[in-house]
Amino acid sequence: MPMTTTRKFLFSLVLLIGVLAFTDAHAGMESQDDSSPSAPTVINGKPAVSGEVATAPVPDPLYGWNKFWFTFNDVFYSRLMRPLAKGYVVIMPKKARTGLANIYNNFTFPIRFLNSLLQLNFVKASREFGRFFINSTFGMAGLMDLAKSDPNLQPGNEDFGQTLGHYGMTEGFYIVWPFLGPSNLRDTIGMAGDAAANPLTWIFGPWSAHDDYNPWYWSYIIKAGDTFNRLPETLDEYDAITKPAIEPYTAMKDAYIQYRRNAVAH
């Protein structure tokens, strides 16, 4: 039963992408790289890193769609939601906001744990487990991130998109989703995988449609709540990229791509 939902999601996703691929797209946006020859992967015996050489351009065949939703998200989050986020910071002390974020992060432990295992990174997996154990018990169901005080138990951030990248799947084209923000083909599939590993999906899945106690929409409400709770920090990061930018759309696209490439590599 659970797989039907994911399969349906994946199918409609593939259909959507197929449709989008035919939409108006700026052909010129595909290759923005300077005319350097194909980037070497090794320099002086060390792996080439971003900034040193021109990184391979990521195709942007959905430029029309992306630019539209980038602008939409900018208006929604940066203009509409920003005053709300500012007010939220005023009424909710930092400790409370951090506590809520900690609870949610602790709750989504299976995502990071499973993906660390899938990547056969047992150090990371045991780190996630250690954090989960300490924070759930002594940290009062995740409210306090006590594990952080241990230098060996620092927070990790593995997800399914990184797992796919670990096993060689290329990132694919760049795509901006409404509300969800920048992503790429591989990471979008990753999102579906993360949803499958998120306990919320299992507790509040559509199979609970007839269950009065676990209505299906709570999963989305909680996720939206977590997004809002972290909005002040997210906006800071967004500003860090777009405020000093001459071309905010390209700045965001490039920052996302570099960030994910670095995440997959580490």
Add this chain to the structure above:
Amino acid sequence: MKIVSPRLCLAVVLLLSSVMPALAGQATQVLSASVDQVILLLANPAYKDTATRPELRKKVIKTIEAIFDTRELSRRALGAQWNNFSPDQQNRFVAAFGTLLQNTYLDKIESYTDEKVRYLSEDDLGGGKTEIATKVVGKDKEIPITYRLVDHDGWRVYDVIIEGVSLVQNYRSQFGQILMNESPDVLIAKISAKKS
């Protein structure tokens, strides 16, 4: 067969072991000297005072200008397009981009209050370049920042990388995008307009 005196050997080993660490951390020393100076200036209570601030701000800018290799940064931010700029355009671009970077950097560091900078490692990248990993540790956040320095005549920064995102690469993609449709002069005008 000459027998090398063990005392001589010991002396050489001791000498080398005391000199090598200093050489290895040379770039870190240069960087930390500048960063510490900036932090010192920012921590000065006179900085908060709007009357004495401009004076101190000028000192901070001078320190930043000394440690950032603006020309190298600008050249890399344009990539292959650098050669399509006339010398005059190149100079104007370096000036405009340098001011933009200064203002951006100043905005960020002026919001710092009591953060400490930890220098984690220094890796030689070859070709007179090195990479220094630092961590800015604040009250409840830690930001890993990596600097890349080049030694033309003294170590200077030519790239800053945060969470894997290179500043040079980010601007290069933006400038490449703009230069596909606009001339170099338009780009320089856009950058100059941005700093205000």
